[in-house]
Amino acid sequence: MAQVVAMNPHLSLDELNRVAQQRIQERNHRPEADFCGLTPTQMNNWLYAPFNQWAGVTVTTPDDLSYSxxxxxxxxxxxxxxxxxxxxxxxxxxxxxxxxxxxxxxxxxxxxxxxxxxxxxxxxxxxxxxxxxxxxxxxxxxxxxxxxxxxxxxxxxxxxxxxxxxxxxxxxxxxxxxxxxxxxKYNWGYLDGWETEVDLRTFWLFMLWRLQGHASLDQLREEVATAFPDVLRQFGPDDYFPPIQQLGLLIESRFIERFLQFWGFVTVEPRRFFTEEPVPRTAEIQPLLTHTFQFSM
The missing domain is CATH 1.10.10 (Arc Repressor Mutant, subunit A)
Structure with missing residues (x-):
């Protein structure tokens, strides 16, 4: 804005406000790498819009719910x-x-x-x-x-x-x-022993979109930490796991196991080790998920 004023010293306050609004709109509609290509406007919609009023998302009731x-x-x-x-x-x-x-x-x-x-x-x-x-x-x-x-x-x-x-x-x-x-409405912290106040429901739709795309729990953890860096600051000190690993465990516990698996949207191999080697944390996307959520991004 300083550059605009320098080049146009006779602009009125109303004209400057219009220029500012234009710049803000341009920024809000520009894809952000930290949001995996979503724009700030799109992310704001996914975080705060009423249920099933999300831009670029279609939610359909599957005909066959016998697998849920x-x-x-x-x-x-x-x-x-x-x-x-x-x-x-x-x-x-x-x-x-x-x-x-x-x-x-x-x-x-x-x-x-x-x-x-x-x-x-x-x-x-x-x-x-x-x-x-x-x-x-x-x-x-x-x-x-x-x-x-x-x-x-x-x-x-x-x-x-x-x-x-x-x-x-x-x-x-x-x-x-x-x-x-x-x-x-449901408290995702119910039934577990986590003391953190992190509410994963805030960005559950973003996590669902990313998981449906690549099915990797490790990549999902990194993407959430990049898009919402303040989340890591909400984890307290731990002798065994740094904040990024605590976030991954919380996502797997509350989002994967006690939400997506309960609904029949995904399955995840419960074993973490096989013949002493770590098992890749990968979700198997079920047809029920793709029949329910369609993302047009």
Whole structure:
């Protein structure tokens, strides 16, 4: 602006403001290498626009949701309620009944994560009760947040409107409401021991776009650290892992394992070492992800 004034000393304040706005608009619409080619305007939209109002992104409900653990578990919950006039009894701790938990366990071979031989004691997709069945518990919490079910007087109830939608449209009717609850309302720090205040939900769409493009967790970690360098400053001192590695572990825990895998969007080899050699941290992109999200960048 100093150069503009020097070359045009008679410009009025309004004229200078117009020049400034033009320069700002040019900068905001210029692709940035640190954003992997996104413009600041595009990134701002992805960070702060309301759900499903993102520029360059189309979100579609897939026709076949049978490969999604979350949607499969939700269908079990809704079926159980409709078989009993809209509600069913909770356990004394307020959890889903053991009968339903067993039915949810039986679905594991139908999901992509079923190919991994993980013992039931540490498997998020199985358990003897809801408390030990992390993916099922996650689904129940999301269904409550999304306003599909609620608990009252020791019973789980499906809202009347939700019953009608399920009977006419099936579980597909709740795909977008559940997804919106997962990325805007659900606390991603729930169920883990991380003390950091880093909220990965802020840039989940950016991470999804990058992961869909290259499937590398290591590259994703570097791209997030480059685009959002202030994130690294939110990690405290650690005797074993520097901030960049802590970020990578947090992304894999909260974004990959307890979001994308729960939904059936990706799978990741749970083993970190094979014959003492580290296993590359690579996501296997599932058809459900590409059927749901289309990026036109």
């Amino acid at each position: 653990p979350v949607m499969g578990y939700l269908a079990l919950i809704l079926d159980e309620a409709l078989q009993q006039e809209g509600s069913f009894k909770a356990t004394s701790k307020g959890n889903l009944p053991v009968k339903l938990v067993k039915q949810a366990c039986d679905l594991l071979p139908e999901f992509a994560v079923g190919k991994f031989d993980i013992h039931v004691s540490i498997n998020s997709f199985a358990g003897v009760n809801e408390e030990k069945f992390i993916a099922l518990h996650y689904t129940r919490i999301l269904a409550e947040i999304a306003g599909i079910i609620y608990r009252r007087s020791g019973r789980f109830h499906v809202k009347k409107e939700a019953q009608k939608r399920y009977q006419t449209q099936g579980v597909n009717a709740f795909f977008l409401p559940m997804l919106e609850a997962a990325v805007t």
